[in-house]
Amino acid sequence: MIKAHKIYKSFQSGAVQVLKGVSLEIADGDFAVILGASGSGKSTLMSVLSGLERPDSGTVVFGNQDITAMNDKQLTEFRRDKVGFIFQQYYLLSHLSVENNVKLGADLAGNKNFREIIEQVGLKGKFKSKPSELSGGEQQRVCIARALAKNPEILFLDEPTGALDEKTGREVLDYISRLKSERGFTMIMVTHNENIAQMANTVIRMNSGEITEVYKNNSPKTAFEIGW
Ligand SMILES: Nc1ncnc2c1ncn2[C@@H]1O[C@H](COP(=O)(O)OP(=O)(O)OP(=O)(O)O)[C@@H](O)[C@H]1O
Ligand SMILES: [Mg+2]
Numbered sequence: 099m100i101k102a103h104k105i106y107k108s109f110q111s112g113a114v115q116v117l118k119g120v121s122l123e124i125a126d127g128d129f130a131v132i133l134g135a136s137g138s139g140k141s142t143l144m145s146v147l148s149g150l151e152r153p154d155s156g157t158v159v160f161g162n163q164d165i166t167a168m169n170d171k172q173l174t175e176f177r178r179d180k181v182g183f184i185f186q187q188y189y190l191l192s193h194l195s196v197e198n199n200v201k202l203g204a205d206l207a208g209n210k211n212f213r214e215i216i217e218q219v220g221l222k223g224k225f226k227s228k229p230s231e232l233s234g235g236e237q238q239r240v241c242i243a244r245a246l247a248k249n250p251e252i253l254f255l256d257e258p259t260g261a262l263d264e265k266t267g268r269e270v271l272d273y274i275s276r277l278k279s280e281r282g283f284t285m286i287m288v289t290h291n292e293n294i295a296q297m298a299n300t301v302i303r304m305n306s307g308e309i310t311e312v313y314k315n316n317s318p319k320t321a322f323e324i325g326w
Contacts, residue, residue, distance in 0.1 A: 104121055131286075180251045215277075294324065
């Protein structure tokens with residue numbers, strides 16, 4: 099369970115108030131989607147929930163660990179051991195092959211089976227390719243493999259399909275959701291695509307730094323059943 103309580107976060111010494119008292123609970127194994135207009139604070143909330151940034155006030159608790167009370171070293175270890183990230187931009191290391199980009203993630207967790215996950219995201223023939231030799235969807239699948247090679251307990255995705263066309267976007271979402279059902283990690287995904295909310299168990303809507311709506315979806319659809 100992830101529990102955020104009254105999170106406030108501002109930038110520029112308080113001049114820009116971005117999160118204004120956000121509280122939420124996300125159950126283990128949940129797939130939560132966060133929707134909201136540009137600038138509403140979605141990425142900032144993801145950074146605070148994942149321990150990349152500290153809130154001005156409020157708490158974020160994972161299970162029984164209060165990450166807002168951790169020192170920098172503890173927080174770094176927490177992110178390394180528990181958390182995976184996938185962003186809109188791929189952030190792959192351009193001079194490394196697919197295999198070595200994923201190995202970087204795997205090494206953090208001492209995971210020797212990272213080749214298997216490259217195969218699971220459909221990149222069996224691309225082990226030695228460099229990111230520049232791959233399509234956008236393939237690069238995003240390398241990011242999925244890299245994030246999951248760490249065996250995270252929770253996966254944060256910020257607009258993972260934002261740079262992809264419809265067909266590729268659906269394929270990437272399908273890979274992610276299949277890996278999720280096999281491994282059972284928790285997933286929190288920010289998206290502008292309202293249709294993707296139909297794949298989630300929990301839908302959270304933000305506006306101007308506040309949560310305005312939370313609802314459960316009892317019959318999630320697959321990546322190929324939703325509109326786009
Ligand atoms: N490091 C920062 N310094 C100053 N302002 C920031 C910083 N990070 C975010 N902001 C501001 O906080 C507000 C919310 O930004 P955030 O990136 O969380 O929005 P978002 O909902 O993710 O938007 P988008 O959908 O466009 O990605 C914006 O007005 C942004 O300019
Ligand atoms: Mg954002």
